[in-house]
Amino acid sequence: MLKNAALLSLLLAGAAVTAAAQNLPGLEDLPEPTRYLAGYVSGGGGLSLPFGGHWGDTEAGFKPSPVLALSASKRVDELLSWGLETSYAWNYKYRVQSGLDLRMFSLTPFVKATFPEGNLLYYGVLGAGVYQWSQPAFSAGGTRYSSDSGSSLGLNLGGGVSYPFWLGLRAALDLRWHHVFNMKGSNLDMASADNFNIMLVISSGIWKNRAK
Numbered sequence: 001m002l003k004n005a006a007l008l009s010l011l012l013a014g015a016a017v018t019a020a021a022q023n024l025p026g027l028e029d030l031p032e033p034t035r036y037l038a039g040y041v042s043g044g045g046g047l048s049l050p051f052g053g054h055w056g057d058t059e060a061g062f063k064p065s066p067v068l069a070l071s072a073s074k075r076v077d078e079l080l081s082w083g084l085e086t087s088y089a090w091n092y093k094y095r096v097q098s099g100l101d102l103r104m105f106s107l108t109p110f111v112k113a114t115f116p117e118g119n120l121l122y123y124g125v126l127g128a129g130v131y132q133w134s135q136p137a138f139s140a141g142g143t144r145y146s147s148d149s150g151s152s153l154g155l156n157l158g159g160g161v162s163y164p165f166w167l168g169l170r171a172a173l174d175l176r177w178h179h180v181f182n183m184k185g186s187n188l189d190m191a192s193a194d195n196f197n198i199m200l201v202i203s204s205g206i207w208k209n210r211a212k
Contacts, residue, residue: 039074044201048089055193065089099138124159148185
């Protein structure tokens with residue numbers, strides 16, 4: 001009798017679990033998300049380090065400069081995105097001649113590949129565009145040198161890793177190599193120039209409502 005009662009209880013419990021499972025919504029029954037991640041806006045700052053050739057000579061080249069960068073990107077899918085980035089470094093000081101300093105502004109479209117790993121996002125970036133440099137007028141040894149400027153094509157390549165920061169923002173350590181193909185003006189001829197930029201970047205997602 002007790003065996004029969006126990007068996008009946010188990011059967012009833014199994015039937016209740018089966019019925020409850022049948023009433024649970026499947027993935028296909030869940031409502032579609034009303035918003036989607038369309039892209040990112042980012043801003044950051046750090047240090048731009050000249051290296052290689054006369055430009056980056058540690059005795060007769062230019063010193064590192066602070067650098068700022070802003071970018072906006074649009075997601076293509078979970079892996080790829082594309083966008084536009086601008087950067088500005090304003091204080092490359094010449095190690096040999098005091099008073100001589102250079103500024104560099106860039107505007108580069110880019111493509112970006114992102115690889116999530118838990119809360120971390122690893123990414124790689126390839127960009128190419130225009131690099132504009134300028135040299136304000138200065139005096140040295142009793143001689144007045146006029147200002148100078150020029151522009152050249154260039155590219156940048158690098159990547160980084162981002163992690164959750166605060167209120168939905170993400171913080172990233174961004175490492176980037178920038179190559180300017182030709183820095184030549186009336187006062188200076190640096191030929192090509194290379195910089196290694198180390199930056200802390202903060203980014204925010206751009207969310208949009210799905211079309212109904």
